[in-house]
Amino acid sequence: MGFDPQRDMCVWDPQAANGLGGCSAAEVEQSTFLLWKGHCSVHMLFKAEHVDQIRREWPGVQVIVHPECDRSVVVKADQSGSTEGILHTVLTSPAGSRWAVGTEVHMVNRLAKEAAPKGIEVRILSGCQCLCTTMYRIDPPHLLWVLDHLSQGQVVNQITVHPLAKKWAKVALERMLQITG
Numbered sequence: 001m002g003f004d005p006q007r008d009m010c011v012w013d014p015q016a017a018n019g020l021g022g023c024s025a026a027e028v029e030q031s032t033f034l035l036w037k038g039h040c041s042v043h044m045l046f047k048a049e050h051v052d053q054i055r056r057e058w059p060g061v062q063v064i065v066h067p068e069c070d071r072s073v074v075v076k077a078d079q080s081g082s083t084e085g086i087l088h089t090v091l092t093s094p095a096g097s098r099w100a101v102g103t104e105v106h107m108v109n110r111l112a113k114e115a116a117p118k119g120i121e122v123r124i125l126s127g128c129q130c131l132c133t134t135m136y137r138i139d140p141p142h143l144l145w146v147l148d149h150l151s152q153g154q155v156v157n158q159i160t161v162h163p164l165a166k167k168w169a170k171v172a173l174e175r176m177l178q179i180t181g
Contacts, residue, residue, distance in 0.1 A: 007030070008030075008031060008032040008033060009031050009032060009033040009034070009035060010023040010027040010028065010031045010034060010035070011023075011034075011035045011036075011037050012034045012035065012036050012037060012168075013037040014036070014037065014038070014165075015037075019164050020164070020168075021034070021037070021168075022037075028168060028171075032175065032179075033172075033175075034168065034172050039068070040068045042103075042104050043065075043066055043068035043069045043070075043102070043103065043104075044068075044069070044070060045126070045128065046065065046069045046070065046073045046102040046125055046126055047070070047072075047073065047126070048070070048072040048073055048075075048076050050073070050102075050125050050126040051063050051073060051076040051077060051100075051125070052076070053126075054100040054125060054126075058098060058100065058123075060098050061098040061099065061100050062078045062079070062093075062097065062098065062099055062100070063076070063077040063078050063079075063099075063100045063101075063102065063125065064077060064078060064079045064080065064081065064086050064089055064090065064099060064100075064101055064102070065077040065079075065080050065101070065102030065103065065125065066080065066081070066082070066083065066086065066102060066103040067080045067081070067082070069102050073102060077102065083103065083107065086101060086103060086107075086111070087111060090111055090115055090120060090122060091111075091114065091115060091118070091120070093120055094120075095118060095119030095120065096119055096120075097119075097120045097121070098120075098121045098122075099115075099120065099121065099122045099123075100122075100123055100124070100125045101122060101123070101124060101125060102124075102125035102126075105124055108122065108123070108124045109124075
């Protein structure tokens with residue numbers, strides 16, 4: 001039996017009052033996937049018409065997008081995958097490959113720079129993008145700043161999670177790790 005969204009997944013709504021994201025305990029226990037009811041403002045900027053446009057403008061292009069994009073974009077793309085999956089797919093493609101990537105612009109720019117010496121062309125799926133300021137801050141200088149503070153006994157930007165959310169997040173992570181080996 002293959003993956004059945006009705007059986008194997010439930011949507012976790014952080015606004016739900018029941019403490020289980022609006023799901024029943026049984027739904028959470030039996031689900032292979034818990035989907036967070038939310039969105040990424042950067043990924044939601046990509047539209048299905050961007051896929052059509054890039055195909056018209058750039059013959060031979062393959063489109064790969066992050067699964068946080070709107071479903072209509074994911075369906076029109078040739079592939080979808082995690083950040084690591086996108087990197088691996090593009091960087092192991094043959095020379096002469098052309099890729100339009102639907103994810104955060106800084107990641108696409110770094111990927112384009114790394115792929116160019118291999119003869120792989122990469123561009124962002126759509127030029128109409130806002131920057132993800134959170135992702136932009138995940139860099140060596142910011143990491144060093146956090147580590148410097150930690151070495152002095154100071155915790156900066158600490159994230160706390162409600163115990164019930166933490167419990168189910170850990171379950172979800174363990175299941176993902178089991179699936180990916």
